[in-house]
Amino acid sequence: MRNAPLKMACLCLLLLVILINSYLLIKIGSGQHALLLAGSILISGSIFIILFIASGWRNQRSLQFEHLFNEYPIPMWIYEKSTMRFLSVNDAAIQKYGYSRKDFMEITLKDIRNKEDIPLLIDNAAERCNGTEYRGIWRHRKKDGTNFFVEIYSLPAIYYGKNARFIMAKDVDAEVKASKEARELGMRYELLAQATNDAVYDKNLVTNQVTWNHGLSNLFLYNSNENTDLVQWWQENIHPADHARINASLAACIAAGSNYWSEEYRFQCADGYYKYVVDRAFIIYEDKAPLRMIGMMQDIDKHVKQAIQLEEQNRTLKEIAWINSHEIRRPVVSILSITGLFDKSNQDRHLNSQLMEWLHESTQQLDDIIHKIEHKVKKLQ
Structure with a gap:
């Protein structure tokens, strides 16, 4: 009563x-x-x-x-300040934390915290909960051991003559984890931007704005004041032969909800030269809508050119091998055959004269083939 x-x-x-x-x-x-x-x-x-x-x-x-x-949808309770024992809890707190009302009456605030957080709880109660309002974010623990973050609203109260605190605990676990992830991602981005010579970018896929680090100047000779802060500028500098493929690839990646995207293409430098680059990015979504794209464009022009040159060399070597095995064999066989027909006694001068002409023709063919091989060897060099 x-x-x-x-x-x-x-x-x-x-x-x-x-x-x-x-x-x-x-x-x-x-x-x-x-x-x-x-x-x-x-x-x-x-x-x-x-x-x-x-x-x-x-x-x-x-x-x-x-x-x-009792009916309020956010967990609330009243606890005695001196003992930290629960004096009253509402239904939302019972449902959220997994304790029955009887359980709550037998435990203290320390039982809904991790052991490593208890010293902070005691210090906070002594320093900040002295007859004033308080608001802060804390990590709480359910009966099953699950941890989650709450935002605490605390007010002083007198409950049946006891010096108490009235608490409202709003679940902000998703917001805290999302904020923590974004902060860590931002820190990794900043460290990466400072540690690499590659062109690191941060694209806002809602506003189409882009932030670049110093790599844009080092690799592509552009200054930050050359209207480089828009996605449209990036698209306009993709090689025309690669433009449709790259845009289709990125659109397909976003449509599939994938976080990772990577492509190789040619990108135009400030001096008009096209460099081969590999572009790798991580895409962040919010409610399944693309929000942010953090990536890195790496200059692979030298490697690609070397690969193309090596491919051309291999093709040339294959042509030389084919010439050696097919074209050069024909005049050599002819020369060998002709030399075997010569009249060594020189009695048939007419035959020897004809053989000399054929020998000259075969030798000329062999010389042409050798020059052809020399030309291809020069290309290799």
């Missing part, structure tokens, strides 16, 4: 008045005093009734507060 002390005080007051007036009636006993006694009793009874109605009205307000407290 929440207003029992007030009702008891009213009853004691009424009995005291009755006893005093009864004593006077016995001692004096006159009709005038009897009338006075009756009036006093009537007044005392009226006071008692008024106080009783007032206490009932206060009790009704208290019940309304209790109903609002």
